[in-house]
Amino acid sequence: MSANLSTNLPTTEFNPAGEALGRWWTPQDDGRILCELCPRACRLKPGDRGFCFVRTNHDGRMVLDTYGRSTGFCIDPIEKKPLNHFLPGTAVLSFGTAGCNLGCKFCQNWDISKSREVARLSDPATPEAIAQAAMQWGCRSVAYTYNDPVIWAEYAIDTAAACRAVGIQSVAVTAGYISPQAREEFFDAMDAANIDLKSFNEEFYHRVTGSHLQPVLDTIRYVCNETDVWVELTNLVIPDSNDHHTELQQMCDWILETVGSDVPVHFTAFHPDFRMTDRPRTSHESLIEAYDLARKAGLRYVYVGNIHDLRRQSTFCPNCGKLLIERDWHQLDRYEMNENRCGYCQHVIAGVFESEPGNWGRRRQPIRISAPQRTPLPPSRRLRCRLLRVTRQATMVLTNKPGI
Ligand code: SF4
Numbered sequence: 001m002s003a004n005l006s007t008n009l010p011t012t013e014f015n016p017a018g019e020a021l022g023r024w025w026t027p028q029d030d031g032r033i034l035c036e037l038c039p040r041a042c043r044l045k046p047g048d049r050g051f052c053f054v055r056t057n058h059d060g061r062m063v064l065d066t067y068g069r070s071t072g073f074c075i076d077p078i079e080k081k082p083l084n085h086f087l088p089g090t091a092v093l094s095f096g097t098a099g100c101n102l103g104c105k106f107c108q109n110w111d112i113s114k115s116r117e118v119a120r121l122s123d124p125a126t127p128e129a130i131a132q133a134a135m136q137w138g139c140r141s142v143a144y145t146y147n148d149p150v151i152w153a154e155y156a157i158d159t160a161a162a163c164r165a166v167g168i169q170s171v172a173v174t175a176g177y178i179s180p181q182a183r184e185e186f187f188d189a190m191d192a193a194n195i196d197l198k199s200f201n202e203e204f205y206h207r208v209t210g211s212h213l214q215p216v217l218d219t220i221r222y223v224c225n226e227t228d229v230w231v232e233l234t235n236l237v238i239p240d241s242n243d244h245h246t247e248l249q250q251m252c253d254w255i256l257e258t259v260g261s262d263v264p265v266h267f268t269a270f271h272p273d274f275r276m277t278d279r280p281r282t283s284h285e286s287l288i289e290a291y292d293l294a295r296k297a298g299l300r301y302v303y304v305g306n307i308h309d310l311r312r313q314s315t316f317c318p319n320c321g322k323l324l325i326e327r328d329w330h331q332l333d334r335y336e337m338n339e340n341r342c343g344y345c346q347h348v349i350a351g352v353f354e355s356e357p358g359n360w361g362r363r364r365q366p367i368r369i370s371a372p373q374r375t376p377l378p379p380s381r382r383l384r385c386r387l388l389r390v391t392r393q394a395t396m397v398l399t400n401k402p403g404i
Helices: 127-136 149-165 180-188 202-209 213-226 245-259 284-297
Strands: 025-027 033-035 055-058 061-064 072-077 091-096 141-144 169-174 192-196 230-237 265-269 302-305 323-328 331-335 365-369 398-400
Touching: 033 061, 061 149, 091 127, 127 141, 127 149, 127 365, 141 149, 149 169, 149 180, 180 213, 192 213, 202 213, 213 230, 213 245, 230 245, 230 284, 245 284, 265 284, 284 302
Parallel strands: 091 141, 141 169, 169 192, 192 230, 230 265, 265 302
Antiparallel strands: 025 033, 055 061, 072 091, 072 365, 323 331, 365 398
């Protein structure tokens, strides 16, 4: 795992409105700019916003509109990301911004991902303030989640650098829809990732998510095989959409052949939401079928989520079969690990484990991170020549606030 502490500190300049010069773009001959951050490859005229709604052509330059602003902060159990083999039982400071580069009809966070009111919804926080908050609350990691951090990669990377400098790890929760140009730097900043594999069917990806399957597979292959990032995969099982036996079999076979049997796979229950309200919640039986199929395919660590199922949420030793980590939803109970080994037969268990698990439990604790006093903006919010460096010495106030 990439636990190396880096002294690289955040470098992006931004203004208090949350505008920062974006990266991964090139000017075009016709006056547009081409965004090269994700495979959608938006070509933007001056004033245009990308599909994700948070990257804009400001006078011929790419600007990220949500730098230093969040839709809210919450301390979660790491199991909620979900990550079952990464510092079990510990607290993770989670936050997201607004917008998304996918258009999933079943989006379970659509109020955030489809938000068009970035400024009104957002809480300001510098990367350093977030790292300090994580330390103050005893979090072992910070998660870039709720909406896809790929579209706010500059903010996520800078926050991860600030976290790494103080020994806090970083977790990306992402659909993996990122271009080869950006993915190396993005995942270099991360220590763990949960990557959504929404289906193993290009037609589903195109029709239901407005994206494509192959770039996601490329990301999974890259992160698992060419980086030290700890990876777990999630598949949201949607009734009569992506739950066909053949498709699940193909997906599990691909995972096994491409990234191996040690990558944990989570099959989670769908609930009707956003533009997919025409079908029921995923049944427990469907999750069990997916679980059984994956185990028979040879995957060693398979879990079900968004449902109570003690056995299928717990970790068993693939060698001796004994129960090692007992989970009920996000609550740990028995813990029979000897650091990263089975406490009975000493078989190595893939993941990032310490001698003791965390004791955060299943709580969710919304918090507020107050930003430092900032230099006032000029009357106009136009970006031209006005990007300024905000003081990095945050004075931070944490208070409880109502649920996010
Ligand atoms: S990151 Fe946003 S602007 Fe860039 S290509 Fe993707 S959707 Fe378009």
